[in-house]
Amino acid sequence: MNLLFSSIKGRLLALFLSAFFIVLTGLGFFLYSKLEGIVIGSIDNHLHSEVQLIAGLLETEEEGLELELSEAAIGDYALSLSGHYYQVVLPDGRILARSPSLSIPSKKLPVVKGKYFDPLYTTITGPRGEPLRLLAQSFGLPDGGVVTVEAAESLEEAEELLRLFRNTLFIVFPAVFTISGLGVLFIIVWSLRPLERFSKKIGTITERNLNERIEEARGSELSSLAKSFNTMLSRLEESFERQKRFFSDASHELRTPTAVIKSVCDVTLSRKRTAAEYEEALEKIKQATERLSGLIGRLLEVSRLEGKLSSLKFEEVELKSLTEDVVRLLEPAGTGSNVAIGLKGDRVKVHGDRERLTEAIKNIVDNAIKYNRPGGRVDMEVKKEDGCAVIIVRDTGMGIPQDRLGRIFERFYRVEEDRKVGGTGLGLSIAKTIIDAHRGRIEVESEPGVGTTFRIVMPER
Ligand code: ADP
Numbered sequence: 088m089n090l091l092f093s094s095i096k097g098r099l100l101a102l103f104l105s106a107f108f109i110v111l112t113g114l115g116f117f118l119y120s121k122l123e124g125i126v127i128g129s130i131d132n133h134l135h136s137e138v139q140l141i142a143g144l145l146e147t148e149e150e151g152l153e154l155e156l157s158e159a160a161i162g163d164y165a166l167s168l169s170g171h172y173y174q175v176v177l178p179d180g181r182i183l184a185r186s187p188s189l190s191i192p193s194k195k196l197p198v199v200k201g202k203y204f205d206p207l208y209t210t211i212t213g214p215r216g217e218p219l220r221l222l223a224q225s226f227g228l229p230d231g232g233v234v235t236v237e238a239a240e241s242l243e244e245a246e247e248l249l250r251l252f253r254n255t256l257f258i259v260f261p262a263v264f265t266i267s268g269l270g271v272l273f274i275i276v277w278s279l280r281p282l283e284r285f286s287k288k289i290g291t292i293t294e295r296n297l298n299e300r301i302e303e304a305r306g307s308e309l310s311s312l313a314k315s316f317n318t319m320l321s322r323l324e325e326s327f328e329r330q331k332r333f334f335s336d337a338s339h340e341l342r343t344p345t346a347v348i349k350s351v352c353d354v355t356l357s358r359k360r361t362a363a364e365y366e367e368a369l370e371k372i373k374q375a376t377e378r379l380s381g382l383i384g385r386l387l388e389v390s391r392l393e394g395k396l397s398s399l400k401f402e403e404v405e406l407k408s409l410t411e412d413v414v415r416l417l418e419p420a421g422t423g424s425n426v427a428i429g430l431k432g433d434r435v436k437v438h439g440d441r442e443r444l445t446e447a448i449k450n451i452v453d454n455a456i457k458y459n460r461p462g463g464r465v466d467m468e469v470k471k472e473d474g475c476a477v478i479i480v481r482d483t484g485m486g487i488p489q490d491r492l493g494r495i496f497e498r499f500y501r502v503e504e505d506r507k508v509g510g511t512g513l514g515l516s517i518a519k520t521i522i523d524a525h526r527g528r529i530e531v532e533s534e535p536g537v538g539t540t541f542r543i544v545m546p547e548r
Pocket of ligand 1: 503
């Protein structure tokens, strides 16, 4: 039962059946009471005209009641216990006259005592035990006396008609209810079929067939759902592809220093070595290990960043002081490489994640020091430009060839693998991911042998 109501089909059907049941029952009661009103109303009308007729006979004649009333004693009134009766009674209950249909002494019509100048309609039990509709009305006679005329008519035919109508309702309405219920069930099942196909199709999509798409039947209510689902699939597929590429690039990068360590160990251990040779081997292993640990650190940074991008802690950040912090952090490296760092500019506020922005700027300034020449400079500037916050990092380093500029933000991309400077090719991709998440962009210009200029542009707060 619970299962039935938890499904859309079950709920729709239950809703329709309950609404239809209420409407049908209401309609049944309404029609029945309407018909009952019409039937009883027409009997009442008939009784009313009969009573008026009899009263008319009483008023116009002075000769004897019996004689004149014999004019009314025809038809059904003349047949014994026919179900059509009248009688004329005095206010004290004495019967003055009655229809021949009441001629059997033991079979009587109840006597209405008193005066009822307004018509009195009631339903009573007749001489045969049949249901009777009775109208009693009092009239003043020309001689000053008062008589009450009672006319009654059997309700047997009316009740038979109503019984027939009731029985018809009891047969027709359940049949209509059942047929409509089945019809509605069919319509619901038919209408929900695309949804079922949809969910079946979704169920077959795994990481292995992410390239498949749901059919976007135009004009169907499901088309926008299918479209959103397909967009989500595209994004998932893209992200899966990125992950795969990342894993294969990462393993490739990790393999090189590991292979170096292994081969140095193999060569060194192949025979006895002098202390100087061992020292040289250890030095090579140390360098490879440093590269490995740098790479692992960066990889951790990338994976941490992936998780954190959706939960960046946005707050008001002042870029000048943030850049000063970065300079303070990297000054020892600059001094070590004989590179001077300068910073000037205005105070500019942005809406961002302080920690992530520091990381992005640090990666760019770190490169400007790393890829500089001894005695070179890194000049930084923070300023407002066209409603944007701009950080410029200009170095006097080796520069980047024009044809490589477009690729430096790719993961693991390094301009020249054999450059003496150690690196992982991940720093700029991390910086770009962070700045993108802040709705900003990084621009780069470079002239080999002269230097490189990076511009970080972000919406000002
Ligand atoms: P890496 O760890 O190798 O520095 P990045 O992603 O930070 O990785 O940089 C990618 C590549 O772009 C570097 O390997 C380097 O060749 C080039 N590059 C980045 N910044 C500069 C710069 N200021 N001057 C010259 N080359 C740069």
